[in-house]
Amino acid sequence: MRLGPKLALVALLAAVTAAASSTARAQGLRRFAIVAGNDTGGGDTRSLLYAGADARKVHDILTRLGGVRQEDATLLIGASASQLLSAIVAVEMQAAEAKRHGERTALFFYYSGHAKDGSLRLGETRLPIDGIKARIASSPVDVRIAIFDSCKSGSMTTTRTKGARKAPAFEIQADGPRDAKGVVILTSSTSDEDSQESDAIGGSYFSHHLASGLLGGADRSGDGRVTLFEAYAYAYDRTVADTAESAAGAQHPTFSYDLAGNGDLVLTDVAVRHEGVYFPREAPSGVYFLVDGKGFVAAEISKADGVDRRVALSPGHYRVKRRLPDRLRIGDIDVPRGQMVALAEARLRDAPFADDPVKGAGRVDLTSRWSLGAGATYQSVFAAPSGASLFPPTGMLAVDLSLRNFLRKDWVWSLDLAAGSANGVVTSVGAPFKFSEISFASSLVVEWPGRIVTPYVGGRLAMLLMGRTFTDPQSAYPAQFFSTLSPGLVGGAAFRIMDHTSLVTRGRLHYLFYNVGEDLSLGYWELAAMVSYDL
Amino acid sequence: MTSKSLLSTLVLLAATLGACGNYSNEDLEYMNAIPARDDMSANMPRSNLLPANEAELSRDTHAVVKAFNGALDFLTAADTIRTYQPTTRITDGRIWGPVPTDDHPGWQWRFRMTRAPAAPEMFSYWFEIEPIGGTEADWIPFINGSFVTTGGARRGMGHFFMGADDLRNAGYGIGPDGDGNVFKSLDVMYSTAAYPISVSMVLVLYPKGDLTNMVTITYHYEQQANGQAGMEFEGTDSTTGASLGVASRWLATGRGVAEATAKDGTGAGTTWTECWDDSFHSVYDNKPWAIAPALVTTGDPALCPEIPSL
Numbered sequence: 001m002r003l004g005p006k007l008a009l010v011a012l013l014a015a016v017t018a019a020a021s022s023t024a025r026a027q028g029l030r031r032f033a034i035v036a037g038n039d040t041g042g043g044d045t046r047s048l049l050y051a052g053a054d055a056r057k058v059h060d061i062l063t064r065l066g067g068v069r070q071e072d073a074t075l076l077i078g079a080s081a082s083q084l085l086s087a088i089v090a091v092e093m094q095a096a097e098a099k100r101h102g103e104r105t106a107l108f109f110y111y112s113g114h115a116k117d118g119s120l121r122l123g124e125t126r127l128p129i130d131g132i133k134a135r136i137a138s139s140p141v142d143v144r145i146a147i148f149d150s151c152k153s154g155s156m157t158t159t160r161t162k163g164a165r166k167a168p169a170f171e172i173q174a175d176g177p178r179d180a181k182g183v184v185i186l187t188s189s190t191s192d193e194d195s196q197e198s199d200a201i202g203g204s205y206f207s208h209h210l211a212s213g214l215l216g217g218a219d220r221s222g223d224g225r226v227t228l229f230e231a232y233a234y235a236y237d238r239t240v241a242d243t244a245e246s247a248a249g250a251q252h253p254t255f256s257y258d259l260a261g262n263g264d265l266v267l268t269d270v271a272v273r274h275e276g277v278y279f280p281r282e283a284p285s286g287v288y289f290l291v292d293g294k295g296f297v298a299a300e301i302s303k304a305d306g307v308d309r310r311v312a313l314s315p316g317h318y319r320v321k322r323r324l325p326d327r328l329r330i331g332d333i334d335v336p337r338g339q340m341v342a343l344a345e346a347r348l349r350d351a352p353f354a355d356d357p358v359k360g361a362g363r364v365d366l367t368s369r370w371s372l373g374a375g376a377t378y379q380s381v382f383a384a385p386s387g388a389s390l391f392p393p394t395g396m397l398a399v400d401l402s403l404r405n406f407l408r409k410d411w412v413w414s415l416d417l418a419a420g421s422a423n424g425v426v427t428s429v430g431a432p433f434k435f436s437e438i439s440f441a442s443s444l445v446v447e448w449p450g451r452i453v454t455p456y457v458g459g460r461l462a463m464l465l466m467g468r469t470f471t472d473p474q475s476a477y478p479a480q481f482f483s484t485l486s487p488g489l490v491g492g493a494a495f496r497i498m499d500h501t502s503l504v505t506r507g508r509l510h511y512l513f514y515n516v517g518e519d520l521s522l523g524y525w526e527l528a529a530m531v532s533y534d535l
Numbered sequence: 536m537t538s539k540s541l542l543s544t545l546v547l548l549a550a551t552l553g554a555c556g557n558y559s560n561e562d563l564e565y566m567n568a569i570p571a572r573d574d575m576s577a578n579m580p581r582s583n584l585l586p587a588n589e590a591e592l593s594r595d596t597h598a599v600v601k602a603f604n605g606a607l608d609f610l611t612a613a614d615t616i617r618t619y620q621p622t623t624r625i626t627d628g629r630i631w632g633p634v635p636t637d638d639h640p641g642w643q644w645r646f647r648m649t650r651a652p653a654a655p656e657m658f659s660y661w662f663e664i665e666p667i668g669g670t671e672a673d674w675i676p677f678i679n680g681s682f683v684t685t686g687g688a689r690r691g692m693g694h695f696f697m698g699a700d701d702l703r704n705a706g707y708g709i710g711p712d713g714d715g716n717v718f719k720s721l722d723v724m725y726s727t728a729a730y731p732i733s734v735s736m737v738l739v740l741y742p743k744g745d746l747t748n749m750v751t752i753t754y755h756y757e758q759q760a761n762g763q764a765g766m767e768f769e770g771t772d773s774t775t776g777a778s779l780g781v782a783s784r785w786l787a788t789g790r791g792v793a794e795a796t797a798k799d800g801t802g803a804g805t806t807w808t809e810c811w812d813d814s815f816h817s818v819y820d821n822k823p824w825a826i827a828p829a830l831v832t833t834g835d836p837a838l839c840p841e842i843p844s845l
Binding site for chain 2: 429484513
C-alpha cells in the first residue's frame with residue numbers, strides 16, 4: 001500500500017515529536033547529490049519553464065547548507081537519460097570508495113522534469129520509472145533520498161508498501177548500531193495529479209516550497225536544522241494550500257520509505273553559515289516572500305505566532321513582502337556576508353497590491369540562461385550629404401551570445417559580432433572599391449516572453465570597424481578606414497520553433513557619427529534574421 | 536546642465552572619442568584633382584628600327600614624344616602624393632607634408648590644395664618648397680595649378696605652371712638635362728573631360744645652361760579612345776635648315792602620317808608628306824624641296840593611312 005499524504009503527515013508528526021534530533025548523528029555521513037532538471041520532455045509534451053531553475057536552486061541549497069561538498073554534487077541541466085545514469089554510476093563508485101574507507105554514505109537524488117507513460121522524460125530520451133527506482137534501491141549507499149518533481153510522480157511511491165510505521169518513521173540514525181539504511185522517496189504529486197509550475201514564484205510549487213523549507217522555513221523545531229521530515233511536511237502543507245484553488249486542482253506531494261534503523265536525518269543546517277534573515281519571535285505571523293535583486297522569489301516563509309525563523313540566504317539585497325487582506329507590507333533588507341540580519345516589522349511599510357514585487361507576468365522563464373545565435377544581417381546607411389557612396393549597403397554574417405534573466409528578469413544582455421563586405425563606387429571620382437566591415441556590439445533589451453512569440457526592444461552600442469580598398473589599380477588611392485562607436489535601438493521578435501531553438505527577426509536603428517574632414521550625423525538601419533539556440 | 540543634456544553630451548563625447556580614421560570621399564576628390572602623369576603622357580608605339588631605317592618624320596615624332604613625356608617627369612611627385620592620405624585637413628582644403636626632399640638635403644616640400652566653396656568642382660593647388668625651419672612666408676611655389684572636375688576618374692580640365700627661377704634664385708639647385716639645357720618653366724593646359732583628350736605644353740629652356748638666352752618649345756597632343764593620336768610640334772629641316780610646323784598622326788598599331796610645312800627658306804609654304812607602316816618603314820614620301828639626287832616622291836600614297844586631322 002502507499003502511505004497517503006495525510007496519514008503520512010500524522011505519522012511523521014508523531015515521529016518528530018519522539019525523535020531527538022542530533023547534529024552529531026548527522027555528522028560522519030558522506031553526502032552525495034545528483035540534481036537533475038530538464039525543461040523538455042519530447043515532442044508530445046509542452047516545455048516546462050522552471051525545471052532547470054528548480055534544480056539549480058536545490059543544488060545550491062544542498063552544497064551551501066546541506067553538507068554536500070561541491071565535488072560530491074552533480075548538477076545536470078537538460079541532460080539525457082544516459083547522462084543521468086552515468087552520473088548515478090559515478091556517484092555509486094565514489095560512494096563505494098567512501099565505504100571502503102569506513103564512511104557512511106547518503107545519496108540525495110533530485111529530478112525535476114517531465115514524467116509520462118511510465119518514464120522520466122529527459123528531452124528526447126526516456127528513463128523507465130521502474131528502472132530508476134530499482135537502480136536507486138540497489139545503489140550501494142546507506143541512505144538514499146530521491147525526490148521527483150514531475151507530473152503524476154506519485155507513481156514512484158505506489159509500489160512501496162513499507163514505512164507505515166507510526167514512529168519513528170522518519171528518523172534516520174547516522175551512526176551507532178541502529179544506523180539507518182534504506183530508501184526514502186518524495187514526489188511532488190500523486191499518481192493522477194499534475195505537478196504545477198507558477199510564474200509568480202518562478203518555479204514549481206513543490207520545489208519552491210521544498211527549497212524554502214530547506215532554507216529555514218521548515219525548521220519547526222527552531223534548532224536551526226531542517227530535517228527530512230520537516231522539509232517534507234512544510235512542502236506538503238504549502239503546496240496543497242497554494243494549489244487548492246488552481247485550475248488544475250490541488251497537488252498532493254507523497255512519500256514512501258523503506259528504512260531499517262532509525263534516526264533523524266538533518267538535510268540542511270541553517271545556522272552553519274549564519275548568513276541570512278532572522279524573523280524574531282515577535283514578528284507578525286504570516287507568509288513572507290523574500291524577493292532577490294533579480295525579481296526571483298528566493299524563499300517563501302510561513303511564520304507562526306510566537307516562534308522565530310532563520311532563513312539562510314546568500315548575501316545580497318532582498319525585498320520582503322507580507323500579504324494582508326487589504327494591503328501589502330513591503331520592505332527592503334540587505335544581507336551582508338556572514339551576518340544574520342533581523343527583520344524588524346518597522347522595516348516594512350504599507351503598500352497597495354499594485355506594488356506587489358511578486359507579480360507573475362505570464363509564463364516567463366526566470367532562469368538565467370545563455371543562447372547562441374547565428375544568421376545574416378543587411379545594413380544600409382542613410383544617404384549622406386557627402387554622397388550615398390560613402391558606406392555601401394552591406395550584407396553581413398552575424399553571431400551573438402545572449403544571457404537572459406541575469407541582470408534582471410526579462411532582461412537580455414547580448415554580445416554580437418558581425419562581418420561582411422560589399423562593392424561600391426565613389427561616384428564623384430569614379431573609383432570602385434571593396435568595402436569591409438566588422439561590428440562588435442553589446443545590447444540590453446527587455447523582452448516579453450510568450451509561448452510562441454517573444455517580442456523585445458532595447459538599446460545597443462556597437463563598435464564599427466569599416467574599411468575599403470580601391471580596386472582600380474590606375475587610381476592608386478590608399479586604403480581607407482573608419483571606426484566609431486554607434487549607439488542605437490533594437491527591436492524584434494523571437495519565434496520558438498523547437499524546444500531550444502528560435503527563429504529571431506530584428507531591426508536596428510543606429511546613430512553614426514562621422515568626423516573625417518567634416519562632422520556629420522548619419523544613421524543606418526539593419527534587418528536581420530537568425531537562428532538562436534538555448535544552451 | 537540638466538540630466539538630459541548631460542546624457543546627450545556623454546553620448547556625443549563617446550561617439551567622438553570612438554570615431555577616427557581616414558575614410559573620406561572628399562579626400563578622394565582632392566586626390567582626383569591632382570594631375571597625373573599618365574593622363575598627359577603621349578602614347579606612340581615604340582620603334583625598334585635603327586634611326587637610319589625609320590621614316591624620317593616618324594623618327595622626329597618619336598623624339599618629340601620622348602621630349603614631351605620627359606617634360607612631364609616633374610609630375611612623378613604628384614603621382615606619389617596621390618597614394619598618401621592628406622597630412623592635414625583644413626576647411627575647404629588639404630595639405631600633404633611638409634616632408635624633407637630626398638635629393639636636396641635641408642629642404643622640405645608640401646602640397647596644398649583648396650577648393651572654392653562656391654564652386655566645389657574647382658580645385659587649386661600649389662607644390663611648394665622651402666628650407667627646413669622656414670616660416671610660412673618662406674614657401675617658394677614650384678608648381679601651381681587648377682583643375683575643374685567634370686566627374687569620374689580624373690576627368691576634367693586643368694592647367695598648371697611649373698617655374699624654376701624662384702627656386703634656383705633661392706639656392707635650390709636644378710641641374711641641366713642630358714643635352715645640357717636648363718629648365719626654366721613649363722606651362723601645361725589639358726583636358727581629360729572627354730575624348731579626344733588634349734594636352735598643350737609650352738616648355739622654356741635655357742639652352743646649354745645660358746641663363747641669358749631662352750628657347751621656347753610648344754607641343755599639342757591629342758588622343759582618341761581607340762589609341763589614335765597626334766602631335767603638333769615645331770622642328771627644323773635637316774637639309775635646308777628651314778623651320779617646319781609638323782602635324783603627326785598615328786594609329787594604335789603605329790602606322791602613321793606626318794605633314795611638315797616649311798615656314799621659311801627653301802620650299803616655304805609647301806608641305807612635306809611622309810607615311811609609314813606598322814614597322815615605321817617609310818611607305819610614301821613626297822618632299823617638294825628635295826634636292827637631287829634625292830627623289831621628290833617615293834612609294835605609293837595609297838599606302839598612307841586615313842587619319843583625320845587633329
